[in-house]
Structure formats: C-alpha cells, structure tokens
Amino acid sequence: MFKINFLATLSIYAFLFAACQQTPEPKAATAEELSQMNRDFVKALNAKDAVAAANCYTEDATILPPNEAPVKGRANIQKYWEGAIAAGAFDAEVATTETGSNGDLGYEIGRLQMKIKMPDGTIVVERGKYTELLKRGADGKWLSTHGMWNTDTLALK
Amino acid sequence: MQLNNFFSFMATCIALSIFTVACNAPANDAATKAAETVVAQPDMAKIKAEIKAIEDAWAAASNAKDVATIVGFYADDAISMNDDLPMLVGKADIQKGVEAEMARRKENAKTVFETLDLYGDESRVTEVGKTTQTDSTGKVIYTGKYMAVWEKRNGKWLTIRDISNDDAK
Numbered sequence: 001m002f003k004i005n006f007l008a009t010l011s012i013y014a015f016l017f018a019a020c021q022q023t024p025e026p027k028a029a030t031a032e033e034l035s036q037m038n039r040d041f042v043k044a045l046n047a048k049d050a051v052a053a054a055n056c057y058t059e060d061a062t063i064l065p066p067n068e069a070p071v072k073g074r075a076n077i078q079k080y081w082e083g084a085i086a087a088g089a090f091d092a093e094v095a096t097t098e099t100g101s102n103g104d105l106g107y108e109i110g111r112l113q114m115k116i117k118m119p120d121g122t123i124v125v126e127r128g129k130y131t132e133l134l135k136r137g138a139d140g141k142w143l144s145t146h147g148m149w150n151t152d153t154l155a156l157k
Numbered sequence: 158m159q160l161n162n163f164f165s166f167m168a169t170c171i172a173l174s175i176f177t178v179a180c181n182a183p184a185n186d187a188a189t190k191a192a193e194t195v196v197a198q199p200d201m202a203k204i205k206a207e208i209k210a211i212e213d214a215w216a217a218a219s220n221a222k223d224v225a226t227i228v229g230f231y232a233d234d235a236i237s238m239n240d241d242l243p244m245l246v247g248k249a250d251i252q253k254g255v256e257a258e259m260a261r262r263k264e265n266a267k268t269v270f271e272t273l274d275l276y277g278d279e280s281r282v283t284e285v286g287k288t289t290q291t292d293s294t295g296k297v298i299y300t301g302k303y304m305a306v307w308e309k310r311n312g313k314w315l316t317i318r319d320i321s322n323d324d325a326k
Binding site: 062064065066067068069070098100102103105107109129130131133145146148149150151152153 | 274277302324326
C-alpha cells in the first residue's frame with residue numbers, strides 16, 4: 001500500500017515539476033501597445049520637442065529617412081528631428097495599418113502625413129508610409145530600434 | 158495515523174516542498190537564466206544564411222529582369238511600399254510595380270542586396286538591408302535601403318511587407 005501511495009506521490013510530483021518547468025508564453029502585444037511609440041513620437045514632434053521624440057527610440061536605434069543616409073544612435077536621431085522641426089515640419093499624423101510581434105520584438109506599419117512650411121511661406125502636405133521595428137524594454141514600453149518611411153509622391157523633391 | 162499513511166503523508170510533503178522550492182528558484186540565478194536563454198534563442202546565423210540566399214537569388218533575378226521570379230518571393234497577401242509610389246497591395250499590384258521598375262532599370266546594371274540586421278525567430282524575421290547598384294564599369298550608380306518582414310509559410314520564407322527608399326536626394 002505504501003509503495004503504491006509513494007509511486008502516486010512521485011507521479012504527481014513529476015507532473016507538477018514538469019508543469020513548472022514550462023516556459024511561460026510571451027505576453028502577446030496588442031496593436032494599441034505596438035502603436036503607442038508612434039503616437040508618442042507624433043505628439044512630441046508636434047510639440048517641437050526633439051528630446052521627447054528621440055526618447056521614442058532605443059539608445060542604439062537607427063532611422064532610415066528617404067534621400068539621406070541612415071542616422072544611428074539616439075543623440076543623432078534627436079539632431080535629425082531638431083533639423084526637421086527647424087525646417088518647418090509640423091502637424092504630423094500617423095495611422096497604424098498593421099502590427100505584429102513575437103515576444104519582445106514587434107513592428108508597426110502605417111501611413112503618415114506631415115505638413116512642411118516652406119521658406120516662401122507655402123505649406124506642402126507630404127503623405128507616405130512607414131515601418132517601425134520595435135523592441136519591448138524591461139519596463140514593458142515599446143521603443144523603435146529601426147524606423148523607415150517614404151513618400152507617396154515626389155512632392156518635396 | 159497508520160504507519161503507511163504517515164510515510165505517504167511525509168513523502169507528499171517532501172515532494173511538494175521540493176516542487177515549491179524548484180518553482181520559486183531565485184530569478185537572479187545566473188546559471189538558470191543563462192540555460193533558459195540558450196534554449197530560447199533562435200538560430201539567427203542559420204536564418205540569416207537562408208535570407209541571404211534568397212536576397213542573392215532576388216538580386217540575380219533583378220539583374221536578369223526576371224519579373225516572375227521576383228514576384229515569387231512575395232506572399233500572396235504581401236504589401237510593398239516603394240519610394241514615391243502608393244502602397245502596392247497584393248501580388249498583382251506588386252507585379253505591376255516590379256514590371257515598371259524593371260522597365261526603368263538601366264541596361265547592364267548590377268544590383269546587390271546586403272543584410273545589415275535581422276531580428277526575429279524561425280517563423281518571422283524583420284530584415285534591414287542596403288541596396289547597391291553598379292554599372293558595367295563597376296561604378297556605383299545607386300544606393301538605397303530597405304526593411305522587409307519575412308514569414309515562413311509552408312517551409313518557405315516569403316516577404317509579407319517591405320519598404321524602401323533612396324539614399325540620394
């Protein structure tokens with residue numbers, strides 16, 4: 001009798017031990033979470049706050065702007081957006097069309113619109129699309145590691 | 158309490174104690190964390206080699222103006238986002254875009270794709286890459302960059318989304 005009980009106990013123990021060794025499923029990210037980075041970014045850009053805009057990227061992030069070489073590192077990204085703000089960029093908008101993630105890596109794809117006040121005072125509306133490669137930090141916040149966009153037209157060229 | 162029941166009770170207690178201790182091991186146990194990390198890591202070198210092989214075949218198809226082969230690298234529901242063009246949604250749209258691109262392509266131009274970064278796992282990766290085009294003399298006539306989201310479907314890597322732009326104004 002003792003032997004049977006002991007074996008049963010061991011079986012339960014083995015089952016519980018196996019169960020506790022299972023790797024927990026990574027927490028699935030929602031579209032809301034994955035698109036928050038760009039909402040924060042646009043808010044910062046429209047407030048002409050390049051520091052806050054740069055803080056939407058990881059320290060080692062790279063942005064890949066059209067018609068320019070890649071810009072690497074948060075400090076350089078901040079300078080890039082300072083330049084864009086100084087050049088007349090304002091009233092930016094983004095609309096997420098798609099998100100996806102595996103574990104702590106994700107992406108966001110969407111459409112963008114930005115107004116640019118030209119030196120002669122005219123306002124050009126630039127429309128395009130973008131892809132952000134995102135990484136979830138220890139605090140749960142998603143930041144961009146790579147951001148790329150392009151325009152739908154040749155408006156500014 | 159009978160002796161057998163007592164032993165059984167004690168055995169259960171010991172087993173549950175071991176289980177509890179095992180399941181509540183300190184999170185900062187470096188050896189455990191390292192072991193878990195090793196198990197969880199995808200073989201990115203292997204994936205990168207697979208993607209590189211496709212990129213090389215893609216470049217060869219571009220150099221040969223082989224539209225059908227290029228379009229075959231895309232999933233049926235792919236979206237391609239090229240510079241200065243609206244989104245191309247689906248293979249039929251992408252084919253028209255590739256045909257237009259091949260028509261604009263300079264004769265004897267040679268394209269090379271270089272994967273700079275690759276993130277993801279065995280089922281989906283995002284690639285960041287560089288495009289270089291040279292003329293027949295080897296002079297660089299174009300440089301650009303791209304990001305592509307790849308998904309493995311039925312054992313085959315397919316581009317589901319890509320975006321590109323030029324380096325030069």
